Amino acid sequence: MAVENESPSGPELIIATVAFDRGLIERYNIAGPRYTSYPTVLQFDSGFGEADYRRIARASNENVPAADLSLYFHLPFCARLCYYCACNKVVTKRRERALPYLTHLHDEVAMHGALYDRARRVTQLHWGGGTPTFLSETQMTTLMEVTRRHFTIADDDVAEVGIELDPREVREPTLRVLRDIGFNRASLGIQDFEPVVQKAVNRVQSEALTGRVIDEARRVGFRSVSVDLIYGLPFQTPATMARTLGKIVALDPDRISIYNYAHLPERFPPQRRLDAATLPSPPMKLNLLELCIDAFTAAGYVYIGMDHFAKPTDELTLAQAAGTLHRNFQGYSTRADCDLIGMGVTAIGTIGGNFYQNRKDLDAYGAAIDAGHLPVEKGLEPDTEDRLRRAVIMQLICSFALDYATFARRFGVDFSSRFAAELHRLAPLADDGLLRLDAAGFSITDKGRLLIRNICMVFDRHLAPAAQQLRFSKAI
Numbered sequence: 001m002a003v004e005n006e007s008p009s010g011p012e013l014i015i016a017t018v019a020f021d022r023g024l025i026e027r028y029n030i031a032g033p034r035y036t037s038y039p040t041v042l043q044f045d046s047g048f049g050e051a052d053y054r055r056i057a058r059a060s061n062e063n064v065p066a067a068d069l070s071l072y073f074h075l076p077f078c079a080r081l082c083y084y085c086a087c088n089k090v091v092t093k094r095r096e097r098a099l100p101y102l103t104h105l106h107d108e109v110a111m112h113g114a115l116y117d118r119a120r121r122v123t124q125l126h127w128g129g130g131t132p133t134f135l136s137e138t139q140m141t142t143l144m145e146v147t148r149r150h151f152t153i154a155d156d157d158v159a160e161v162g163i164e165l166d167p168r169e170v171r172e173p174t175l176r177v178l179r180d181i182g183f184n185r186a187s188l189g190i191q192d193f194e195p196v197v198q199k200a201v202n203r204v205q206s207e208a209l210t211g212r213v214i215d216e217a218r219r220v221g222f223r224s225v226s227v228d229l230i231y232g233l234p235f236q237t238p239a240t241m242a243r244t245l246g247k248i249v250a251l252d253p254d255r256i257s258i259y260n261y262a263h264l265p266e267r268f269p270p271q272r273r274l275d276a277a278t279l280p281s282p283p284m285k286l287n288l289l290e291l292c293i294d295a296f297t298a299a300g301y302v303y304i305g306m307d308h309f310a311k312p313t314d315e316l317t318l319a320q321a322a323g324t325l326h327r328n329f330q331g332y333s334t335r336a337d338c339d340l341i342g343m344g345v346t347a348i349g350t351i352g353g354n355f356y357q358n359r360k361d362l363d364a365y366g367a368a369i370d371a372g373h374l375p376v377e378k379g380l381e382p383d384t385e386d387r388l389r390r391a392v393i394m395q396l397i398c399s400f401a402l403d404y405a406t407f408a409r410r411f412g413v414d415f416s417s418r419f420a421a422e423l424h425r426l427a428p429l430a431d432d433g434l435l436r437l438d439a440a441g442f443s444i445t446d447k448g449r450l451l452i453r454n455i456c457m458v459f460d461r462h463l464a465p466a467a468q469q470l471r472f473s474k475a476i
């Protein structure tokens, strides 16, 4: 089924809907990558180092036209530990621990900045964590000043400048200061509003506080507010979830992300503090997911894909309908083909379609910078085959359809013969109703959209035996 939506500029856009098919989901619910990149980070190679990064960075200035830039800053500190956490973070009450890190980060910004043509505009900038507002208002202001000293950030009406907010770490002047230094998008972690769930995961955050932060963000001029929640947390039931969903919808966010909690205590030590007996069963998790989808679609949100919903008038929805949506390490994006410079411990970047990742250990990160080096730990320069497969996977994950004639025009490749083996492997998925295949191309059905990872996995030539796939979370 499809619904028609009027875009602000007039033309009618066709936006597909999503359908929850429990039987199909249960059959196809296997572990798989989230494809924020292809190849995924598992293919990054420690043979790729600083010199390689400097070479690809300089080469990216020679493209005509050179791509706009996107900057990502990883700010890893948190004052409190959420027990479901699977992020790279440093939990500490000692605010002074951020000082040496910031000194290193300022140096890293300068080193990257020296590699890029100043005429290249930064049209996207994001602070993630950790908890970026662990920093003081002065520290945040200085970091943005340092960034502007070394990069050219586009005007406020063009640049998408976002920050992840933990409402518990938002002080009285924080949002005003963030808006003044250029932020115009906020993403708030909520996870769940039920007191028993919040207590179990050690993240007690009242609705009143969350509501105040959203209201204040809008009042000071943030253009977009998105929220994150998680299904599969301790003590969640359909009744508790229904209450949380009602409260989320009432907050009227522009975008909503729902994440599947993957309980992997052997990999993520904080999760050992959760009592596995209190976690919802796999069938119950599906009930919770179905509730989320029903609540958000009933409230008028559009399923963008891979756990993301947005209002029909949101840029993401319009970009998807227009076929211009993109996907990068921060999720979906309307910014086409930016070169992404990741800064800070563990940060990942993509320059000219090549990847690099910074050191994951805080001390090693600082030591590299003290020695005058960029802290690149590994990376990848994908070959032509992987670039082609990436185009296929990103097309599917962003647009849910692929047209052979368009693909041939863009890449000079006859899709049906080049990917004959993959099309053969897609046939049973088509028989099961996940997609429609015909002579002109294929499109993902409403019930196939929740299983888009499974379809992308057919084109992933790096997927290894089942053992490796255990490193990924389940598709749903």
Ligand code: SF4
Pocket: 077, 078, 080, 081, 082, 084, 085, 086, 087, 088, 089, 129, 130, 131, 166
């Ligand atoms: S979930 Fe986020 S806020 Fe909580 S400990 Fe992890 S990084 Fe920090």
